[in-house]
Amino acid sequence: SNIVKMNKPISWHLAQLEEAEEIFDCFTLSYRSFGIQRRSDNGLVLREWAPGAEAVFLTGDFSKFLGKNSLGNYTSPKVDKSPAIKHLTKLKLVVLTKTGEYLFWISPWAKYVTKTLDSVTYDWTHWDPPQRYQFQHTRPPRPSSLRIYEAHVGISSPEGKIASYKNFTRDVLPHIKDLLMAIMEHAYYASFGYQVTNFFAASSRFGTPDDLKHLVDTAHSMGITVLLDVVHRHASSNTEDGLNYFDGTDSCFFHGGSRGNHSLWGSRLFNYSSWEVARFLLSNLRWWKEEYHFDGFRFDAVTSMLYQHHGIGQFHFWGNYSEYFGMHVDEDALVYLMLANHILHKLYPQCITVAEDVSGMPGLCRPIEEGGLGFDYRLTMAVPDKWIQVLKEVGAEDWDLKNIVHTLTNKRRGEASITYAESHDQALVGDKSLAFWLMDKDMYTNILLATSTSWVSNEFGHPEWLDFPKKGNNESYYYAHRLFNLVDIEHLRYRQLYAFDRDMNLTEDKYGWLAGCQSAVTTLNQADKVIVFERANLLFVFNFHPCNSYIDYRVAVEHAGKYKIKLNSDELQYGGQGRLVQDTEFFTEPMPFNGRAQSFLEIMRLLKNMALKYSKRLNKS
Template sequence: MKLGSIMSLICIFSVCFCLALYLCCDLRCKRFAEHLAQLEEAEEIFDCFTLSYRSFGIQRRSDNGLVLREWAPGAEAVFLTGDFSKFLGKNSLGNYTSPKVDKSPAIKHLTKLKLVVLTKTGEYLFWISPWAKYVTKTLDSVTYDWTHWDPPQRYQFQHTRPPRPSSLRIYEAHVGISSPEGKIASYKNFTRDVLPHIKDLLMAIMEHAYYASFGYQVTNFFAASSRFGTPDDLKHLVDTAHSMGITVLLDVVHRHASSNTEDGLNYFDGTDSCFFHGGSRGNHSLWGSRLFNYSSWEVARFLLSNLRWWKEEYHFDGFRFDAVTSMLYQHHGIGHHFWGNYSEYFGMHVDEDALVYLMLANHILHKLYPQCITVAEDVSGMPGLCRPIEEGGLGFDYRLTMAVPDKWIQVLKEVGAEDWDLKNIVHTLTNKRRGEASITYAESHDQVNNLQVTGILADGQRYVHQHLIAMTPVIDRGIQLFKLIRLLTHSLGGNEFGHPEWLDFPKKGNNESYYYAHRLFNLVDIEHLRYRQLYAFDRDMNLTEDKYGWLAAVTTLNQADKVIVFERANLLFVFNFHPCNSYIDYRVAVEHAGKYPFTRDLQKTST
């Protein structure tokens, strides 16, 4: 075949492929628009639809009477029972209105409750309402109890949300492991001890029966985890964070739910398809959890109202959506490697219902809360994930890039510093879709739960030789290299954070030990230890970024010299990763001629 014919075929293929991509994006936009129009037509406005937590579950009327409303399409009837020792109500939808009560509420605050679901086969199931706002359990109990949360006085927030930051500098934090002691820390511990040290992200807030699931196997989506304290304690935590100017994001899990029955959503109406897909499609083969049916009207009501609940009731400033890759694809990313071919992002293997749900969630959140921040944890590189919906995107503000922490672990474990491939490292740090904002960590919670950067760099000496006087070459080199890694990731890749300790939760595999389920935040307050220097470096690095705000492109990369140079926000960054050589009069290219004074913004950490 002649070259001209080959080129013609290539051009025709390119045009056809681009047209196919355009039609796919156009179809997604049309499906989103149709779904939103149907929602608004059936529910008047999406504002009411997404505030369904005010009408579902148990609600107290103005006369102190009671309204109960549940969605259980596969059930014969639904009853309410509790400490009052009698059944209340019977209706196929679970609707019940109590008699008028003049003085005290029909059901008192902290009353233990149960829903009794009568199945089509005549079986009685004792469950917790999917809309339960508070669940508790005793130490000797396996499952949670539904505890009615209706305090006489509602918590009053004292502080307004801080303005949306122009750039995110995130530190992930788990409430339960925020204490230096081997115990489950509380919201109060976190408010008092941790907020002064770190900011911006809270993990594992929704109630989850299995503590070792890190909060990613949710049982009760509207209940703040009682193992850390009361709902008011969490509200005080968020309120205090706002008083410090801290933006608080919630790690939200809308991919899947715990397979628990008595205290979860599974088999709520006696069938396996109430909130989830029935059969094998409704079960995650690796996680053992149940997968939501995003095409269901009532599932959309439940999940969208869940977002509104955490925004309205607890004043969270935004959300990090967990496991978005698993949501977007029928294969859930299991055993699948994404190579950037556009055929991976379009076709029958894409879960279009999940995709439209995410578009709806972003549309509603940004329409009602213009300052809201949404972050997608995605490893696939789905095109348009962080582009506006009107452009055919999904509407997220940021993509959480997952490859960079894995890259640092790989480099540190497999290659000596003298053999680092800087071109490959820079490529990993800058490998992102044009026009999309991203968040990048030097190490994320996934790495911390295995073998993390600090452990490798310290070569087993993390807990010794940290005194300022008794420094060793191993610790000194590890700390300096760690600073370079963090600053390079922060300035070239995006945002970053770090953990001081390998973490794990109590579980059967470690004899339910809390040995690794704690965080040594107190170390940074000890003046003679070098942890204080790392903390100061992080602080000054973030303050410097806050002052200048860096976005950039690489200008120089010398593999032989192990030097990386780039410009961002009128700043010139020069990194020397060579294990032995220092350089004088090193020539680099810059975009603008002039004098580049050496800034001392980060130098105070060396004292």
């Protein structure tokens, strides 16, 4: 039975699309026919959709006004040798409105836009290099476990400046995996890339399109899967260098009136019921797959797409089905997401799609054939919020482990999810990172290896929060950087934290617990602050007590045999105190405990975590 009830099934929408456009492959490759295209004889073809305009003209460095047509269609004379418009020529569309006003805009299909330091708006710069970038490396196979690292190109340098694609390729790729955030062109740098102005243009503040292609190509050579954070919920309200009022009306790409404006974000909301908006957005996905070889997408703000209330004021979704379905669901947006997932997975079977959704709508990550929306994964957005809340508001001795475990395990069965300990939402709004909340002033005073403070942190413990230059900080780049260089300094402890993060990922790569079945929590001791759980034939033991360690602590297990330590955060190389012998063997005994038939006594002299690998055969580790 269908999980999602719509007036028309998705097959009907696909049939309508194919009837009008022959096949959806051509429909979603419209970036090859819209905007400016060079013909085989070097002549020019211009095609724009501007239904509310009286006429559209093309102008630029090469000439005065050219062409006039209500749809913006124009074909230049035949050119024998050089292109009709040269590479890097500055261009403008001139839209004549019904009221007789001339508006100077950038084509919605522009592939490259640039601006000078003293300019407020962007210029449309024609991108048509004599030689196209040739990719050298194939995409890596789709991983069974996603270990995602969020990365922003602009803040990837240790210097207080806007870093480049080249810098990222050279200095950062060796350190990180698997995600590239928001690189579509956005005029306002401090929007984090979520107020897009030009959907087909890679941000020029980081370099050229070829620089980005080289970045993705190099990542593939390292076996790194690269996902693009795609923003199809809304667009910047900019006019001259954005989509807003493109044809002189407020309803060209967006809903007209109040429905087309996001009350909190100040951005314009796409009208998914429009055939040409579907063409634009679906072709945008194909563009990033075909032109830049991205391996998949993290769809931003899916909750805001699914509901006409956009999630505003919905502080909690309690699981009542009336919250997920009914009159407040935006069926046009829902159909668009289903179409996007259907087309991406049909044309690129290895493609990965991730939904940033806080609502937990049932079926979001189930196949479209079942009535689901077809996403591969949902982000469990509550988890990073929970960790920040715990660190900010609760002392370590008062942590509510039951509440923490509930948040970590509150997922829909049968739908895959991705859980972050920390995401950019927590670290990029002037707040402190997890590392900073844990370490506070020790981040500066106990940074040398000779100090004795133990740190618990993800990654390498970046010493400061991250923020973009804006009026609130006097346009400073001081916090708009990322000190990856700290992990290479031998006498500092950042390299120890980084080493643990690296080895944790390598251990997961070996045992694959992220793709394993649901965790079975066997110990949740609030007084001792101890959590023990089993997953993917591994046993995880955590002691969160701020000062207590334990001797002869009984641990319940499902399988009889011998257990050995595979990852121990108390090792000296991770900045621990080396209180455990790494090759210690733990033998089970048939003593029932906490609902398990087997158990063993385990010495926990650490304040962090361990992962133990079991073996049913006692003579094999």
